[in-house]
Amino acid sequence: MLEVINLSKIFYIKINGSKEVVGCQDINFKVNKGEFLSILGPSGVGKSTILKCIYRTYIPTSGDIYYESLLFGKLNIAKISDRTMIALREKEIGYVSQFLRVIPRVTAIDLVIEPIMKKNGISYKEARDIAEELLFKLKIPKYLFDAYPSTFSGGEQQKVNIARGVIWKPRVLLLDEPTASLDIESTKIVIDLLMTLKEEGTTIVAIFHDEKLASLVSDKILRISGRSI
Template structure:
């Protein structure tokens, strides 16, 4: 089995220069390995550093210490903790996607064009990209009369589903999910769970932050508890 990601002693500290150099801990001494098609669920109390781990891997945050070795298709083995910015940008465009808790889009770009653009930017012909986007939107039960709307006009739950569709459509090699089902009703959650399983089966490696333990257990292969810094295999009896 191909090892996709190896994180060792990942630590992030923030220095508050306006507060007498006060040091705030984001995450500390996080280590795990992840293989192709696996999903690692991250759990822990609010403020424990769950989202910080994802942001360090995506390089929204520059890690303070540690290594994040990513086995990329285009560049071979890359340490995301120290790779140059232009390489990180290229990997985001080609291989790594991040679903945040909030949807940020260019104003006056419709739902359909926003999602299809992810494929078009990767060289997929426009007609094919539009067909695939319409199919995914229908699968996610996003009403067709919203496809030509601007995402900023939609409800929170609709925006979250658009956010998920935007990152899922290109089938990234590594997918980072930050509370992907937090704003969704039970039916929408079940649809997203189905899509996550489909992505895993196609070979996408996934790291997901979850507060909903039952949802996490439906999709995760193993769990990282950031408080205990322990990895556990997921079983029906798992209690976090």
């Protein structure tokens, strides 16, 4: 489903002279359809960089990211056009960042509704019903549905973020520390949601800090150690 070969990302910063910052180096892994891969490793080792390369927020410096797309067949994400990537983001590949990027004056429920409407073209009413059920499952109090998430606690924001990521059941879901700001009970709810998604066929790549949790949920673990340079 997804195969990463010799992926490296180096940032070339050209302000006030030039600097090189290594994001990640020589990353290799393979995930089959419906598998759950966890990425473990100390901070600053480039775990997020890998996910951002797959989502093409970063342009890989070298290496290949092969993905078997439903829409386009097998392709190399490192090489595809921006338009193809936009289509994959709307129809196949989801990404849940570490922190919710709040869009000014968009309510929590509308943030969650957006991706499913983009994918399925269902009506606002239908999308809202699905979103409400999901937020209810995540134990977000009903009075917050139509509020702006900028005022939410870190945990509530992260739940909205996860709801946004899982509502449209993407084929591939990339998660950057999905449970970092959650308490034990919320973590359990989120893991249950991810497991349901996995059972329905979603391939998951997730970054975790909690080794125990990772070994509990994943089929494969990728360990990244300090980089050599």
